[in-house]
Amino acid sequence: MAAQRPAADTTTRSSSKSCRRQDEDAAGIQSSAKVALLSSLILLRILVGFHHHSGENNYHGKIDGFGGDYEAQRHWMEITYHLSIGQWYSYDLAYWGLDYPPLTAYVSYVCGWLSHVLVGHETVALLTSRAYEEVNHKAFMRASVLILDVLVYFTAVWFLAKRLEPRNVKQRMWIIGLALIQPSIILIDHGHFQYNTVALGLALWAFHYMTLPATFTNCIVGSILFCLSLNFKQMALYYAPVVFAYLLGKCFAEQPEGSSRASQFFGRFFALGITVIVTFTALWLPFVLFRSDGVSVSESVLQIVQRLFPFQRGLYEGKVSNIWCALSTKPVSFRTRMPERFQPMCALATTLSLCLPPCVYAFHVGRKRLTSENEPQHLRSVLWAAAGTSLSFFLASFQVHEKSILLPLSPLSLLIADTPLLCFWFSVVATWTLWPLIETDRIQSAYFSCVMIFYLVSLLYSRPFAALREYSRGTFAVVGDDIASTIGRSKWIYVIVVASVVAMVGLHLVESMISPPQSLPDIFPVLWSIGGAGIFCICWCCFYRQLSLVTASVDDGQKLKSA
Numbered sequence: 209m210a211a212q213r214p215a216a217d218t219t220t221r222s223s224s225k226s227c228r229r230q231d232e233d234a235a236g237i238q239s240s241a242k243v244a245l246l247s248s249l250i251l252l253r254i255l256v257g258f259h260h261h262s263g264e265n266n267y268h269g270k271i272d273g274f275g276g277d278y279e280a281q282r283h284w285m286e287i288t289y290h291l292s293i294g295q296w297y298s299y300d301l302a303y304w305g306l307d308y309p310p311l312t313a314y315v316s317y318v319c320g321w322l323s324h325v326l327v328g329h330e331t332v333a334l335l336t337s338r339a340y341e342e343v344n345h346k347a348f349m350r351a352s353v354l355i356l357d358v359l360v361y362f363t364a365v366w367f368l369a370k371r372l373e374p375r376n377v378k379q380r381m382w383i384i385g386l387a388l389i390q391p392s393i394i395l396i397d398h399g400h401f402q403y404n405t406v407a408l409g410l411a412l413w414a415f416h417y418m419t420l421p422a423t424f425t426n427c428i429v430g431s432i433l434f435c436l437s438l439n440f441k442q443m444a445l446y447y448a449p450v451v452f453a454y455l456l457g458k459c460f461a462e463q464p465e466g467s468s469r470a471s472q473f474f475g476r477f478f479a480l481g482i483t484v485i486v487t488f489t490a491l492w493l494p495f496v497l498f499r500s501d502g503v504s505v506s507e508s509v510l511q512i513v514q515r516l517f518p519f520q521r522g523l524y525e526g527k528v529s530n531i532w533c534a535l536s537t538k539p540v541s542f543r544t545r546m547p548e549r550f551q552p553m554c555a556l557a558t559t560l561s562l563c564l565p566p567c568v569y570a571f572h573v574g575r576k577r578l579t580s581e582n583e584p585q586h587l588r589s590v591l592w593a594a595a596g597t598s599l600s601f602f603l604a605s606f607q608v609h610e611k612s613i614l615l616p617l618s619p620l621s622l623l624i625a626d627t628p629l630l631c632f633w634f635s636v637v638a639t640w641t642l643w644p645l646i647e648t649d650r651i652q653s654a655y656f657s658c659v660m661i662f663y664l665v666s667l668l669y670s671r672p673f674a675a676l677r678e679y680s681r682g683t684f685a686v687v688g689d690d691i692a693s694t695i696g697r698s699k700w701i702y703v704i705v706v707a708s709v710v711a712m713v714g715l716h717l718v719e720s721m722i723s724p725p726q727s728l729p730d731i732f733p734v735l736w737s738i739g740g741a742g743i744f745c746i747c748w749c750c751f752y753r754q755l756s757l758v759t760a761s762v763d764d765g766q767k768l769k770s771a
Contacts, residue, residue: 257350280304294500311439360409361685375573387621391658410437435487446598453567457574527733529740562600566593591619593753632672641740
């Protein structure tokens, strides 16, 4: 018996070594898969960057300037690099005047300095660099978007996906891949040319810290990050109601250690208020201290605010897929029937009405004590609420751009493991509504390529199409004993999704084969607007239902899984 023990020990040691080797091999495979995934995502962005950018060679014949967003961003690098800070928001406003918040201006200054050093002084030379589109500088501009995208947005998606799927690595990789392969985000930032992923990434980082357990300090950090997002691009204001509602709820949240409820509320509320004031002051104060001669403090601030919120431009811009644009077509003709002075108030009232339900849910979730058990559900609730309020703003607010659809898309894309069909459908529709802009920029080939890649990757993921098959086996019942489960089995969802896809493909085919009549030159953009607005209204209802279900699961911390 004694002679057998060494043999048994040897067998045990060899088995443990074999297990360690297998674990190391598995870890190596996972690391290689992660590198391959990130490399593919970066390569896709680089390839899209080889296509036309907005306003290239003044293709669309702009009379009062040159180009589009690409030239605007380049011009901002030019003026921030050469002019004093007090002139940034007042210099030659007729030619792509700066109309983004201060953090964008500071980033433009850094990019302008790098362009001057790395590419050449002629790229940002004051006045003489206008309409500068040399190939090396284009590469620099594209690289600046890509680097900021990877540093801010990629990292935010990666960390949030890890929190949403802490144990299932495979599911986490699918979330990361599908979130970062969104056609709309890639086409707008790396095709059309903008820096939206910086603001979106900062907002996602804010949601990350706001929903972390432990101390209230995380909420302070989240508040700072959201202020940075808001000061990079004012469209982050679409998330503001949810951020305010959730953090307000956190001020009321119960804590394990006993303390006065009133002192806790006022202490936390005061801390958040001071955080916002200090962050905004740090970013805006230079424009006051270094304002131009003869300009008062109030005027220096007001000129920035007027640039950020140009109410004089009207209810909406372009053929955007929101309620007001859809209702402004005949026979309703809302824009001409409603007096112009009442339009902002009407838009505000409608937007607040649509935003209220997600904010109520966010406040309710914020009041719940945050623990390691219900932490993922807090994050899910904030993401759903952010998607709901931003879609509300897109549908009903004043002066909406078609690119603002990226705001609901960004948080929603991280929830594809929970609602694969809804996320897939919304992603495709969001990209489809950008088609008029895609045509103007002449990046149709990038559009079809990105949509097809997203479709194929989703097909490999399989869950969106499995959910669609489940709905096809349902019934046409509208109500039942359990409304939630009845909706979950409804065949109407299958019909709506399939009909919308057929309509989207059909409009593409009709437009390619038939020229619009001279009496209706904008017939196709209008149809895109009406169709997109209708689908987005349905999606808003789906967001509301899903948010209510996720909120109901916060108390017990159980992970919600539904199609």
